[in-house]
Amino acid sequence: MSDPILHLDGVHKRFGPVHALKGVALEVYAGEVHAVIGENGAGKSTLMKVLSGAHLPSAGRITLNDKPYAPTCPIDGRRAGVAMIYQELTLAPDLSIEENIMLGIEGRRWGFARANTAAVREALTLLGHPDLSPRTRVGSLKIGTQQLIEIARAIVSGAKIIIMDEPTSSLSSADTRRLFEVIHTLRGRGIAVLYISHFLEEVQEIADRYTILRDGETCGTGMMEGVTIPQIIEMMVGRSLDEMYPKVDHAIGDVVLRCAGVAGRAFPVDAGFELRRGEILGVFGLVGAGRSEMLRCLFGLDAMAGGSAELASDAALKPGHITPGRALAAGLDFLSEDRKQEGLAQSMSIVENTTLSALRKAARAGFIDLKQDKAVADGWAERLGVKCHATTDPISSLSGGNQQKVAIGRLMNHDSDILFLDEPTRGIDVGSKSEIYRIIQELAAAGKSVVIISSYLPELQGVCDTLAVMYRGRLSRSRAVPQWTAQEIMNFATTGAAD
Amino acid sequence: MKIKPFLYRVLPFVGLIFVVLVSLLAIQINDPSGQDVANFVSLDNIRTVLIQTVVVGLAALGMTLVIISAGIDLSVGSQIALATVVFAVVVNGGSVTAPDVDRASWLMVGLAVAAAVGVCALCGFFNGYISSKFRIVPFIVTLGTMLIFRGVAKWIAGGEAVRTPPNAAQGFMDYDVPVLGIGVGFYLLIAAIVVTAVLLRRTVLGRYIYAIGSSENTARLCGIAVENQKVLIYVLCGVFTGLAGVMQYAFLSSGNPTIAVGLELNIIAAVVIGGGSLSGGSGSAMGTFIGALIMSILGSTCTMLGAETYVQEITIGTIVIVAVGIDRLKHLERFKA
Numbered sequence: 001m002s003d004p005i006l007h008l009d010g011v012h013k014r015f016g017p018v019h020a021l022k023g024v025a026l027e028v029y030a031g032e033v034h035a036v037i038g039e040n041g042a043g044k045s046t047l048m049k050v051l052s053g054a055h056l057p058s059a060g061r062i063t064l065n066d067k068p069y070a071p072t073c074p075i076d077g078r079r080a081g082v083a084m085i086y087q088e089l090t091l092a093p094d095l096s097i098e099e100n101i102m103l104g105i106e107g108r109r110w111g112f113a114r115a116n117t118a119a120v121r122e123a124l125t126l127l128g129h130p131d132l133s134p135r136t137r138v139g140s141l142k143i144g145t146q147q148l149i150e151i152a153r154a155i156v157s158g159a160k161i162i163i164m165d166e167p168t169s170s171l172s173s174a175d176t177r178r179l180f181e182v183i184h185t186l187r188g189r190g191i192a193v194l195y196i197s198h199f200l201e202e203v204q205e206i207a208d209r210y211t212i213l214r215d216g217e218t219c220g221t222g223m224m225e226g227v228t229i230p231q232i233i234e235m236m237v238g239r240s241l242d243e244m245y246p247k248v249d250h251a252i253g254d255v256v257l258r259c260a261g262v263a264g265r266a267f268p269v270d271a272g273f274e275l276r277r278g279e280i281l282g283v284f285g286l287v288g289a290g291r292s293e294m295l296r297c298l299f300g301l302d303a304m305a306g307g308s309a310e311l312a313s314d315a316a317l318k319p320g321h322i323t324p325g326r327a328l329a330a331g332l333d334f335l336s337e338d339r340k341q342e343g344l345a346q347s348m349s350i351v352e353n354t355t356l357s358a359l360r361k362a363a364r365a366g367f368i369d370l371k372q373d374k375a376v377a378d379g380w381a382e383r384l385g386v387k388c389h390a391t392t393d394p395i396s397s398l399s400g401g402n403q404q405k406v407a408i409g410r411l412m413n414h415d416s417d418i419l420f421l422d423e424p425t426r427g428i429d430v431g432s433k434s435e436i437y438r439i440i441q442e443l444a445a446a447g448k449s450v451v452i453i454s455s456y457l458p459e460l461q462g463v464c465d466t467l468a469v470m471y472r473g474r475l476s477r478s479r480a481v482p483q484w485t486a487q488e489i490m491n492f493a494t495t496g497a498a499d
Numbered sequence: 500m501k502i503k504p505f506l507y508r509v510l511p512f513v514g515l516i517f518v519v520l521v522s523l524l525a526i527q528i529n530d531p532s533g534q535d536v537a538n539f540v541s542l543d544n545i546r547t548v549l550i551q552t553v554v555v556g557l558a559a560l561g562m563t564l565v566i567i568s569a570g571i572d573l574s575v576g577s578q579i580a581l582a583t584v585v586f587a588v589v590v591n592g593g594s595v596t597a598p599d600v601d602r603a604s605w606l607m608v609g610l611a612v613a614a615a616v617g618v619c620a621l622c623g624f625f626n627g628y629i630s631s632k633f634r635i636v637p638f639i640v641t642l643g644t645m646l647i648f649r650g651v652a653k654w655i656a657g658g659e660a661v662r663t664p665p666n667a668a669q670g671f672m673d674y675d676v677p678v679l680g681i682g683v684g685f686y687l688l689i690a691a692i693v694v695t696a697v698l699l700r701r702t703v704l705g706r707y708i709y710a711i712g713s714s715e716n717t718a719r720l721c722g723i724a725v726e727n728q729k730v731l732i733y734v735l736c737g738v739f740t741g742l743a744g745v746m747q748y749a750f751l752s753s754g755n756p757t758i759a760v761g762l763e764l765n766i767i768a769a770v771v772i773g774g775g776s777l778s779g780g781s782g783s784a785m786g787t788f789i790g791a792l793i794m795s796i797l798g799s800t801c802t803m804l805g806a807e808t809y810v811q812e813i814t815i816g817t818i819v820i821v822a823v824g825i826d827r828l829k830h831l832e833r834f835k836a
Contacts, residue, residue: 301720325722334720342720345713347780356710357721363703370701410721 003066005030005192006051006082006161011060013046013216020046022216024060028161031190033183035203035224038213039236039456041400041427044196047213048163051194052084053077065160075104083154087166089146093139097124100138101153116156123152126189127182144175151182155191162186163194168202169286172494180206198456200229201486214238215429233458237430244434245462248441252465253277255312256449257418259298262307268294269473271307273451275418280440280450281478282464284457285493290473291453292337295420299327299334311418328357333416335407337423337453339400343407350391350398351377353406358414380409385435401432408439419443422453437463457489471496510825511773511789514818518793522800529804539803546674546681548792548799553672553684554579554743554750555762556791559769560695561739563787565637566770567699568732569712569779570630573641575740576762577648578622580755582615582744584652586668587661587754589614595661603666611668615748616741622648623737627730637733645763652756661754671749684746688788691739695784708732712779768815769794772822793818 004027013021021043028034038044049055051062053071062069064080071077077084091100098120106116120134127148138149147167154162168176183193183206197203203210204224212220212235220235230241237244253276260272267290275281285291296302298309300322309317315330324334336343344353354377355362362373377391384405388398395403404424411419421440425433440450440463454460460467461481468478469492476492491497526535538544558575565572588595589611590603622644630640670676671684679686699705707728710718719725747758771777772793773786794815801811 323722323724324719325724328722336716336720338716341714342716345710345717345780347713348709352706352709353717356706356717356723359703359706366702366704368701368703368706 004028005065006069007061007063009061011047011050011062012058013043013050013055014058020216021050021057021060023218024213024216025218025221026211027221028192028194030160030192031187032208033187033193033195033206035207035210036194036196036213037198037200037203037210037232037236039198039430039433041215041429042213042236043216044213045165046216048084048165048194048196051077051082051163053082078104078157078159081158081160083157083159083162085147085150085154085162085164085167087169089143089150091138091146091149094137096135096137097132097141097149097152098134100149101134101156103153105157119156120152123155124148126155126185127152128178128185142175144171144178147171147175147179148182151186155186159191161192161194163196165196166198167195168197168199173491176202176494199490200232200458201490204229204232212236237434239430239434241462244430244437245459246434246438246441248438248445250278250280250441250444252279253447257309257311259309260307262294262297262309263305263473264290264293264297264302265305266290266293267473268297268470268475271470271473271475273468273475273478275449275451277312277417277449278444278447279466280444280452280464282460282467282481283451283453283470283475284455284460284467284489285470287455289470289493291470292422293473294470294475295334295422295451295453298322299332299420300324301334328414328416331417333357333411333414333419335411335419335421335424337426339403339407339427344395344403346396347394350381350386350388350393350395350406353395354380354391354409354413357410361413376413377409380413381406384409384412384439399429399432401428401435404428404432404436405439408436412443417448419448419450420453421450423455424452425454425456425459433459457486461486469493511786514772514822515789515793515796518796518818522796525800526803535803539799543674544799548795549685550672550674550682551795551798552788552791553682553688553746554759555765555769555794556688556788557691557743557746558740558762558766559773559787559791560691560784561736561743562766562770563695563773563775563782563784564699564708564732564739565736566767566775566777567712567779567782568708568729569715569777570637570729570732571641571767571777572623572626572637572733572736573763574622574626574644574648575736575743575766576759576764577645577652578619578737578740579744579747579759579762580757581622581648581652581655582619582741583748583751583758584656584661584754584756585618586611586615586745586748587663588655590663590666590668591661595655595657595659597662597664600664603664605667608666608668612745615745616738619737619741619744620734621737623733623735623740624730626737627733630733631726631729649756649760656754656756658756660751660756663753665752668745668749669752672746682749684749687742687746691742692784692788695787699784704728704731709780712781714780765794765815768819771819774822790822 006028008024008026011021011024024047036044050057053074053076101120102116117134124132167179186193195207207224210224211218214236234240255274256277257275262271263269271294283291293302297304298317301324304319306319311330351374355373362369362376381391386402386405425436444450464481466478467481467484469476469489471492523536526539562572590607591597626641626644630637671682673682676682707723711725711728715725769790770782770787773790775782797814798811
């Protein structure tokens with residue numbers, strides 16, 4: 001191969017004390033599909049923002065076509081031939097296809113935008129949509145087609161590198177197919193595609209080469225051919241899978257929670273599952289499928305519109321009656337996916353956050369025994385390995401991983417038997433993730449029943465006993481993890497088809 | 500590491516000392532003979548300043564609970580006026596005209612205190628219930644009730660001050676009292692500070708108040724019945740305000756429905772100067788007391804300097820902004836660290 005058109009060497013990015021990128025190396029060649037792989041929080045998004053000009057790197061060298069490349073704003077990136085396609089599309093729904101494609105680069109004559117319909121048509125034809133009229137309003141198009149308009153915009157602007165950030169996360173499998181064909185076309189025209197995804201099967205299918213990021217560093221790069229998915233995961237997590245997903249023997253017992261037809265105001269529509277003592281049930285699905293809402297309804301955080309939920313303790317969680325306080329009393333507990341706004345009170349201390357849900361245990365006649373309160377919290381912080389100066393420090397002084405351990409400590413302190421964990425490892429480093437997986441296994445071994453929601457399939461496959469998939473508010477039957485293939489899971493998650 | 504939180508905790512004290520020093524300096528410059536400074540630090544003046552802190556101080560302690568929980572109560576000025584009117588009417592045996600007696604009995608005074616406090620607690624219940632159950636922000640609810648309670652006070656009083664026969668309560672706010680040394684009102688304020696401090700720092704309710712103000716979602720997640728707790732917080736605020744109203748009556752010796760207009764802003768200012776944040780989650784009883792004290796010291800200084808009231812207003816306004824500015828700095832540092 002010739003020289004790389006994009007070359008990154010030793011790129012660092014710091015946000016205050018946070019070192020988001022610690023030496024990223026990346027080489028991208030013309031006409032290749034290059035996958036950038038990494039766990040949530042590995043630095044993929046930051047890297048992409050550096051490339052697009054949204055962030056300036058703190059240190060390091062970037063060259064584009066052998067010239068130093070230092071974009072200071074997104075338009076610089078675009079002028080230099082680097083186009084971004086974000087996960088959240090950035091089209092103006094009320095403008096036409098042509099207006100969207102030409103936005104910001106329209107030719108002008110005396111202040112009036114000049115039509116460039118020919119170039120737009122050419123790009124649409126290239127992308128396999130000669131039938132689309134450039135005058136169509138973008139808001140009326142399906143999501144998959146809208147994404148093509150974004151790609152067309154990149155082509156018309158003369159992009160040499162197109163960066164796609166999780167492009168398939170909201171596409172059906174048919175649309176994903178079409179996208180892959182488009183990517184092949186782009187590659188044929190000598191355009192480099194930087195493809196970011198954590199759907200490893202897809203990545204393996206579409207990419208020629210890969211670069212793996214872990215905790216802000218490049219930790220592997222090579223040809224996609226000949227590499228297996230377990231090998232990729234091991235590189236991503238930096239340890240063997242057995243180490244990443246520690247197993248603790250746990251026996252699965254009788255049913256402790258039986259839900260049927262659970263419905264919320266909008267989502268879920270119809271969700272039912274059985275949870276057994278000592279079982280770890282994973283719930284997979286795309287963002288917006290209604291997974292969080294299902295657990296939030298059951299815990300009384302969102303209104304439950306219908307359905308039933310029976311506990312082994314004979315308590316029933318009735319629609320309109322259930323509140324978080326009653327759910328906690330009935331032996332449920334909930335770990336929020338939103339640590340900052342909901343999971344933890346950021347201005348309160350580690351101690352206060354740890355004991356907040358079971359404060360009465362350390363209180364007599366309404367007065368808190370402050371010594372006991374602190375001793376209890378210190379105990380959990382030590383047991384869960386929370387790294388902090390003092391447990392009286394505000395929770396906001398901790399890293400994400402340590403904050404999450406405090407949040408889990410609160411659940412353990414309350415000692416409910418059924419735990420709902422909503423994205424328990426979102427935004428935390430690999431080391432903390434592994435520790436949290438171990439804690440979850442230990443909880444199951446202690447007879448707790450756990451439901452985990454995650455958008456990251458390998459983690460569910462690594463830590464859960466059983467798995468169910470949600471599609472548009474409907475939950476599949478749960479099956480033992482080995483009885484699902486990744487293909488089946490993705491298929492249900494994107495189409496709702498059982499097979 | 501540990502020095503900064505400590506500094507922030509003593510910040511209101513530092514502010515207090517600063518205000519006292521600046522006051523002394525200004526008075527000395529204004530009167531180089533030193534006579535005014537001597538007057539300023541005389542026992543009489545100190546007692547006057549302390550007793551003048553009582554009304555705002557008591558109400559601000561209640562407001563502290565509300566503000567820590569990220570709420571606000573704009574109706575406290577009107578509640579104080581209503582309390583003076585209710586007190587006067589009850590002490591009169593249910594009439595807006597004073598009965599023809601030499602002195603009202605202790606029993607009547609006791610009933611009047613209970614009635615004034617009770618009415619304000621009811622006002623607080625109304626504020627808390629309406630804003631919790633109907634999800635109307637407390638700013639709007641209490642803006643409405645500020646007018647409603649004021650109107651009710653005028654209605655009961657018949658539009659005029661309610662005169663009362665001499666009674667024991669009228670001595671609550673004297674600054675020169677035999678044996679006690681200072682009026683009962685000041686001791687009540689001290690007791691209220693202790694109660695509030697213990698409530699906030701040592702009780703489950705206090706922890707819940709901080710939790711609700713720090714993050715209402717987290718509080719709900721942890722099983723706290725946020726709506727009910729909020730109602731309780733406004734009721735407690737009403738109780739403190741009712742006591743402040745009784746002390747206001749003691750100052751006036753009559754029930755006056757037009758008193759304490761705009762006083763809610765001074766009360767909120769005291770909380771804010773004392774480290775309370777309107778976004779919730781911070782504030783303390785001692786800080787609030789110091790905030791109220793700073794304001795009465797400034798008042799006394801301005802009197803001593805013979806300055807117009809506008810000087811006092813401008814100074815207090817500036818201090819509020821500076822206090823909040825320092826508070827913001829604290830938050831910025833927290834997120835940097």
